[in-house]
Amino acid sequence: MAESSSLEHPGLDKAAGEEFLQEAFQILLEEAVRKGMDATEKVCDWREPQELQELLDLELRSHGEPRQRVLERCRDVIRYSVKTCHPRFFNQLFSGLDHHALVGRMITEALNTSQYTYEIAPVFVLMEEVVLAKLRELVGWSSGDGIFSPGGSISNMYAMNVARYRRFPDSKRKGSWALPRLALFTSQESHYSIQKGAAFLGIGTDNIYLVGVDERGKMIPEELEKEIERAKAEGAVPFFVSATCGTTVLGAFDPLGSIADVCQRHGIWFHVDAAWGGSALLSRKHRHLLTGIERADSVAWNPHKMLMVGLQCSAFLLRDSSGLLQRCHGASATYLFQPDKFYDVSYDTGDKTVQCGRRVDCLKLWLLWKAVGTEGLERRVDRAFAFTRYLAEEVKRREGFQLVLEPEFINLCFWFVPPSLRGKEGSADYWSRLGKVSVGATVLRPAPSKP
Amino acid sequence: MAESSSLEHPGLDKAAGEEFLQEAFQILLEEAVRKGMDATEKVCDWREPQELQELLDLELRSHGEPRQRVLERCRDVIRYSVKTCHPRFFNQLFSGLDHHALVGRMITEALNTSQYTYEIAPVFVLMEEVVLAKLRELVGWSSGDGIFSPGGSISNMYAMNVARYRRFPDSKRKGSWALPRLALFTSQESHYSIQKGAAFLGIGTDNIYLVGVDERGKMIPEELEKEIERAKAEGAVPFFVSATCGTTVLGAFDPLGSIADVCQRHGIWFHVDAAWGGSALLSRKHRHLLTGIERADSVAWNPHKMLMVGLQCSAFLLRDSSGLLQRCHGASATYLFQPDKFYDVSYDTGDKTVQCGRRVDCLKLWLLWKAVGTEGLERRVDRAFAFTRYLAEEVKRREGFQLVLEPEFINLCFWFVPPSLRGKEGSADYWSRLGKVSVGATVLRPAPSKP
Numbered sequence: 001m002a003e004s005s006s007l008e009h010p011g012l013d014k015a016a017g018e019e020f021l022q023e024a025f026q027i028l029l030e031e032a033v034r035k036g037m038d039a040t041e042k043v044c045d046w047r048e049p050q051e052l053q054e055l056l057d058l059e060l061r062s063h064g065e066p067r068q069r070v071l072e073r074c075r076d077v078i079r080y081s082v083k084t085c086h087p088r089f090f091n092q093l094f095s096g097l098d099h100h101a102l103v104g105r106m107i108t109e110a111l112n113t114s115q116y117t118y119e120i121a122p123v124f125v126l127m128e129e130v131v132l133a134k135l136r137e138l139v140g141w142s143s144g145d146g147i148f149s150p151g152g153s154i155s156n157m158y159a160m161n162v163a164r165y166r167r168f169p170d171s172k173r174k175g176s177w178a179l180p181r182l183a184l185f186t187s188q189e190s191h192y193s194i195q196k197g198a199a200f201l202g203i204g205t206d207n208i209y210l211v212g213v214d215e216r217g218k219m220i221p222e223e224l225e226k227e228i229e230r231a232k233a234e235g236a237v238p239f240f241v242s243a244t245c246g247t248t249v250l251g252a253f254d255p256l257g258s259i260a261d262v263c264q265r266h267g268i269w270f271h272v273d274a275a276w277g278g279s280a281l282l283s284r285k286h287r288h289l290l291t292g293i294e295r296a297d298s299v300a301w302n303p304h305k306m307l308m309v310g311l312q313c314s315a316f317l318l319r320d321s322s323g324l325l326q327r328c329h330g331a332s333a334t335y336l337f338q339p340d341k342f343y344d345v346s347y348d349t350g351d352k353t354v355q356c357g358r359r360v361d362c363l364k365l366w367l368l369w370k371a372v373g374t375e376g377l378e379r380r381v382d383r384a385f386a387f388t389r390y391l392a393e394e395v396k397r398r399e400g401f402q403l404v405l406e407p408e409f410i411n412l413c414f415w416f417v418p419p420s421l422r423g424k425e426g427s428a429d430y431w432s433r434l435g436k437v438s439v440g441a442t443v444l445r446p447a448p449s450k451p
Numbered sequence: 452m453a454e455s456s457s458l459e460h461p462g463l464d465k466a467a468g469e470e471f472l473q474e475a476f477q478i479l480l481e482e483a484v485r486k487g488m489d490a491t492e493k494v495c496d497w498r499e500p501q502e503l504q505e506l507l508d509l510e511l512r513s514h515g516e517p518r519q520r521v522l523e524r525c526r527d528v529i530r531y532s533v534k535t536c537h538p539r540f541f542n543q544l545f546s547g548l549d550h551h552a553l554v555g556r557m558i559t560e561a562l563n564t565s566q567y568t569y570e571i572a573p574v575f576v577l578m579e580e581v582v583l584a585k586l587r588e589l590v591g592w593s594s595g596d597g598i599f600s601p602g603g604s605i606s607n608m609y610a611m612n613v614a615r616y617r618r619f620p621d622s623k624r625k626g627s628w629a630l631p632r633l634a635l636f637t638s639q640e641s642h643y644s645i646q647k648g649a650a651f652l653g654i655g656t657d658n659i660y661l662v663g664v665d666e667r668g669k670m671i672p673e674e675l676e677k678e679i680e681r682a683k684a685e686g687a688v689p690f691f692v693s694a695t696c697g698t699t700v701l702g703a704f705d706p707l708g709s710i711a712d713v714c715q716r717h718g719i720w721f722h723v724d725a726a727w728g729g730s731a732l733l734s735r736k737h738r739h740l741l742t743g744i745e746r747a748d749s750v751a752w753n754p755h756k757m758l759m760v761g762l763q764c765s766a767f768l769l770r771d772s773s774g775l776l777q778r779c780h781g782a783s784a785t786y787l788f789q790p791d792k793f794y795d796v797s798y799d800t801g802d803k804t805v806q807c808g809r810r811v812d813c814l815k816l817w818l819l820w821k822a823v824g825t826e827g828l829e830r831r832v833d834r835a836f837a838f839t840r841y842l843a844e845e846v847k848r849r850e851g852f853q854l855v856l857e858p859e860f861i862n863l864c865f866w867f868v869p870p871s872l873r874g875k876e877g878s879a880d881y882w883s884r885l886g887k888v889s890v891g892a893t894v895l896r897p898a899p900s901k902p
Contacts (some may be wrong), residue, residue, distance in 0.1 A: 014488060017550035018480060024554040025476050029469060032561040037465060045494075046511070049798050052573055058581040060817070064824035070551065073821055074558060077814065081574045083561050091571055092787065097563065099468035099520065103475040105560040108527060109553060110483040112545070112761045113530050120542055122503055123532045130509040150601035150763075153806045161651055175655025176627040194785040196805045199780070202653025204626025248786055304808070308595055310563045310812050312601075329650070333643040335699055336543065340887075347500050354647045355604045357755070359762050365530065366511070370524055373515035419773070 008404065020067055027074050036083035037097060044082040052080060091278055095308035096160025100371040104364030105310055114357040114394065115148070116336060116350025118343060125347050128362040135301060135315050135367075138281040140294030145325050146317040147352050148361040152275030153193035155300035155316040156242065158325075158354075160184065160197050162318065163240045163269030165328040172328065176202040183236035185227055187219035187254060189247040191273060192328050216405060217238070217252030218308065219243060224262050240269045246291050250404075251411025253277055256292030264295075272296040275314065277409060279306035282374065283381040306384065306410075307377060309364045325352045356428045384410045471518055487534035488548060494540050495533040503531060516605055544699070544727055546759035551822040555815030557652070566767060566809040567787060567801025576798050585820075586752060586766050589732040591745030595775050597768040598803050599812040604644035606751035606767040607693065609776075609805075611635065611648050613749065613769065614691045614720030616779040622777065627653040629706040634687035636660045636678055638670035640698040640707060643722060658687065667856060668703030670694060675713050691720045696741050697728025701855075701875050702862025704728055707743030715746075723747040726765065728860060730757035733825065734832040740859065757835065757861075758828060760815045776803045835861045873889030 010139055037042045047055060056076060065073075083089060083095030113121045115128065132146040149155045164171050168179050177180070182203055186194045188210045198205050209231055213225040228238045241263050243254040256272065263270035272293050278301030280286045281293070293299060304313035318325055330351040337348050350358060369377065388410045395414045396399045400422060404413035418437050424430055487493045498506060507527060516524075534540060536548030555667070564572045566579065584599040600606045615622050619630050627633070633654055637645045639661045649656050660682055663674040678687045692714050694705040707723065714721035723744050729752030732739045744750060748770055755764035769776055781802040788799050801809060820828065839861045846852045846865045851873065855864035869888050875881055 001661035012488075014485075018484065021480060021484065021550050021554060025557065028554075028558055029472060029562050032558065033469065033472065034465075036561070047573065048567065049573070049577065049795060053577055056574065056577065058578055059818070060581065060585045060820045060825065062825045064822050064827050067822075070818065070822045073818065076494065077574055078556060082564055082571055084563050084571075085561075092565075094563070094565075097561070099472050102560060103472060103479075103525060106476065106557050107479055107483065108529060109556040109560065109761060110479050110487070110536075111529065112535050112548065113533055114543075114545075114762060118500060120533055120535075122500070123507065123528055126504055126507065127509055130511065134511045150605075150810075151808050153805050153808075154601075157651075157805075171653070171655070173655055173657045175633070175649070175658055177630060177632050177655065177658075178651030179628060181628050182626070190805070192782040193807055195782045196780065196807075198622045198626070199782075200652065200805045202609075202615075202622070204622070204624055204628065206624045207626055207628075214550070223572075246484060248784075281786065302808075310560060311565055311808055321476065329647065331643040331646045331650075333699075344500060354608075354651045355602050356642070356644055356647075357602050357604075357753075357762055359601075361767075366509070367521065367524065367528075369511045371518075371521045372516050374511065374513045376515050430483045 003266065013354065016067075017057035020070075023067075023071055024074050027071060027078070031075060031078040032083070033085070033097065033102075036085045037087065039087045041083075042085070046080050047080060055080065066219035067107045068076040073189065093305050095306055098337065099367055101364040101368045104367035108360045108363050111360070113360060114350075114362050116356065119341065119345035121360065122364060124360045125349055127366050128184045129349070129435050131362045131366050131369075132227075132315060132317065135303075139296070139299055139301075139317060141317075141319055143321040144317060144319050144364045145321055145323070145324065145352075146315055147349075148358075149314050149316050149353065150355070150359070151312050151314045152191070152273070152300050153196055155275065155302075155314050156191070156193045156271070156273055157197040157201060159242070159269070159271040159298040159300060160201055160203065160240055160315045161354075162324060162328050163271065164201070164203075166269065166324060167237075167239045179237075180241075181236045182208060183207050183209055183228075183231035183238045184240040185211055185224055185231075185238065185268075186242040186273075187211045187213050187217075187244060187247075188219045189213050189219075189250060189252055190242060190244045190427075191248055191275070194242055194273075213252070216408070217247050217250035219259065221253040221255060221262055223260060228262070228266055228268070238268050239264060240271060242271045242273050243296075244277075245272055245274035245293070246280070246409055246411075248276070249411065250413060251277070251407060252408035253289045256290065258292075259303045260292050269297045270295065271300070273300050274304055275300050275302040279303065279377075279381055280409070282307075282377045282380065283385070285382060286385055304380065307365065307368070308380075309368055312359070313361045313365055329354050356393050388412050458761060459496055460625055464742070467478070467518075467806075469522075474522055474584060475525050475806060478522060478529070479594055482526060482529040483534070484548065484550075484553075486536065486590045487536045492534075492537070494537045496530050500533060501671050506531065525625055544648075544756050546757055549759045552760040552815040552819040555818035558827065559793055559811045559814050562811070564811060565801075566811050567799065567807065569796075569798035575811045575813060576800055578817050580800070582813045582817050582820075583768065585764060587768050589745070590750055590752075590768060592768075594772040595768060595770050595774055596774070596803075598776065598800075599809075600765050600767050600804065601806075601810070602763050602765045603642070603724070603751050603753045604647055606726065606753075607642070607644045607722070607724055608648040608652060609767045610693070610720075610722040610749040610751060611652055611654065611691055612805075613775060613779050614722065615652070615654070617720065617775060618688070618690045622662065628730045630688075632658060632687045632693075634658050634660055634682035634689045636662055636682075636689065636719075637665050637677055637693040637724075638668075638698075639705060640664050640668045640670075641693060641695045642699055642726070645693055645724075660837065664703070667859070668698050668701035670705040670710065672706060673895035675710060679713070679717055679719070689719050691722060693724050693759045694747075695728075696725035696744065697731070697860055697862075700862065701864060702728070702858060702860035703738045704860065707741065707746065709868040711743050711746035720748045721746065722749045722751070724751050726753040727756055730754065730832055731860070733828045734836070736833060737827065737836055741750075754816050757832065758816065758819070760819055763810070764812045764816055769839050780805050839863050
């Protein structure tokens with residue numbers, strides 16, 4: 001193609017594009033939303049990898065395909081995908097679909113901007129700050145800082161990095177190489193992102209001290225104290241404690257108040273990984289589970305889990321309001337963050353992150369919140385607790401089901417004991433055989449409600 | 452609300468939800484897509500932060516709002532946002548809107564799954580692998596590994612971390628504290644994410660050796676060699692070189708072949724940050740700019756930039772096919788990655804990342820590719836080069852405009868010289884006054900084309 005001709009023909013058929021969008025949207029609405037939420041439809045048309053590979057014809061070729069074929073491909077993608085909005089979908093910590101949040105997500109995609117400066121994202125820079133302030137208010141802070149990150153794992157890493165930087169401001173320039181050996185503390189039941197984060201940030205997984213838990217999976221503050229003393233005796237510098245609100249399997253909440261006392265005594269950064277459990281703060285009835293969170297230095301909270309706003313929506317919140325986050329992560333790239341713009345550049349908040357381009361993750365949560373209000377979100381959270389309570393009673397009532405422990409959150413752990421193993425709890429291979437049959441960890445989702 | 456009543460009334464009005472979706476989609480189509488792409492409309496209805504804050508009424512309240520109010524809010528969000536798909540939008544490395552990619556993004560949002568295991572994302576686990584393989588093929592590799600990450604900055608961090616781990620497998624467990632001082636190398640014109648990454652990963656920004664560039668902004672291989680020798684002489688261990696394909700401002704391509712020679716001689720990991728320039732690989736006419744990329748150990752390439760698939764779509768590609776990525780980042784969380792599932796768990800690829808939940812970023816690129824084919828993508832890339840050439844000629848022709856240098860990519864840097872400064876190049880304050888008037892760095896976007 002000659003260069004001149006390409007200049008004369010920008011080549012975009014906007015009318016055809018819009019028609020395609022219209023058709024595809026109706027497919028999405030019918031196949032993904034309507035059927036996806038219909039209990040009489042399948043959660044997933046399951047195929048083994050080999051067969052699915054053939055069905056989908058994934059290969060990318062030189063030539064494009066006609067519109068009807070592309071629309072068929074949209075149908076196929078939806079058909080063979082798991083409908084995470086289905087009433088019978090019970091996998092990892094997902095929640096259902098909310099139409100308002102979905103609209104927020106579609107508008108985010110259509111506008112396709114990046115969250116770094118006011119000039120490129122005026123609405124979203126302001127909106128992110130309002131949403132973060134609201135989440136901080138629920139934590140119990142009247143000021144502070146924060147940022148949306150690409151997920152709870154990265155929010156937890158942010159916490160580690162800011163804690164390291166506060167303790168050793170030189171770490172940014174000199175690296176961990178120049179620091180003493182750092183030690184961090186979290187419970188045996190904490191999320192594996194603490195492991196990933198310690199490895200990625202150059203802290204090292206060997207320097208994680210796993211603190212013992214009680215029979216409900218909660219960190220034992222006395223054990224934390226012991227581990228801190230042990231780390232010190234071993235020559236390490238304790239700098240970071242991560243408590244968990246809503247552990248992955250049992251849904252346990254660590255005792256934040258007592259942990260805060262220990263952190264305060266030792267001058268250690270107190271982080272709360274409330275990625276899963278944070279949303280209980282919306283419930284006046286259940287927020288006591290997180291009592292003491294207001295004493296944290298930082299909090300990770302993922303509205304994309306329990307508040308059903310969709311991946312990704314993860315808030316990293318800080319109590320600090322001195323600009324620590326900016327100082328820790330900022331690089332002041334001059335091509336983006338010019339100090340001599342024609343507006344107040346304190347609104348250019350993108351340098352607080354370790355990213356450059358950054359998705360807009362606040363709109364879907366903001367729009368949902370506007371539509372249902374804090375009360376509406378609270379009802380959903382309360383309903384999820386009620387469902388869990390209901391299921392616990394059903395599990396107790398039914399033959400062959402055994403509750404692992406009474407739920408305090410919306411995780412419910414139970415065993416299904418097949419007829420061949422019932423009444424044989426004493427036999428030597430009981431637990432290994434039971435483990436082969438089933439491990440059930442079910443999470444009850446907050447169903448959406450009307451505004 | 453009593454718990455029992457909430458069990459009886461799941462509360463979701465699906466019909467009203469679908470109606471809302473329909474109405475909101477028509478607003479999106481009209482306001483964000485149609486008007487957004489219309490050159491006679493505004494790129495942005497610009498307001499100062501204070502005024503915008505009042506106009507938007509961002510505050511989150513207890514009560515929800517009626518549907519019509521929420522729809523108005525959708526209109527407002529779009530109205531005051533920057534239309535990055537607008538033909539007159541020329542900001543940082545964005546590209547326009549493609550209807551196919553947008554459909555892929557809307558379906559991604561509606562399905563809302565996470566990319567960690569086959570059971571939860573059967574279609575997307577297979578699709579990601581096909582798309583990554585295709586990108587690797589364009590790099591020149593017949594095998595290898597990779598993962599989509601939340602952006603180029605994080606892809607560059609992945610490269611640093613994998614390089615550190617390959618050199619010092621103990622780093623994962625013991626941390627950088629236990630390693631010698633590591634040194635990494637990149638050009639003075641490289642992206643600031645290298646700074647952010649070195650800080651975040653505990654390597655330290657002081658341990659980045661910035662290598663000099665020539666008058667076109669390309670790394671000078673002899674200077675790289677000297678810096679490596681200097682680092683060694685200073686007692687550091689050189690472990691990582693990041694060359695850039697498409698620098699942020701000038702659009703320069705480092706000479707990959709010569710840099711690869713240096714890396715090979717010293718046994719250093721050779722990473723190519725092709726976040727911006729990687730898409731030139733699709734053009735038979737221009738891919739020579741990246742000659743030598745096939746010798747890299749890893750590549751970061753963001754299709755969300757030049758291929759207009761939308762934030763976020765960033766591929767981290769590795770030449771290694773021994774499972775290095777998995778070994779480096781894996782944590783084998785037993786609640787997700789059970790080894791005794793009923794399907795081939797080699798398809799559970801999510802443990803290669805440092806994330807847990809991870810967005811599906813492959814569908815939009817796959818769907819676009821299916822729709823327009825490799826040839827269609829190539830035409831877009833070629834057209835962007837042609838537009839840049841055209842603009843360069845226009846800049847030369849017009850009074851008061853001065854080209855900074857002849858473009859080799861699709862960045863075009865020029866000065867606008869106001870009448871008061873014309874012919875005064877010799878005066879003492881010429882450059883400082885010119886700098887205050889304008890710094891123009893314009894990026895020409897590949898316009899979408901018909902399949």
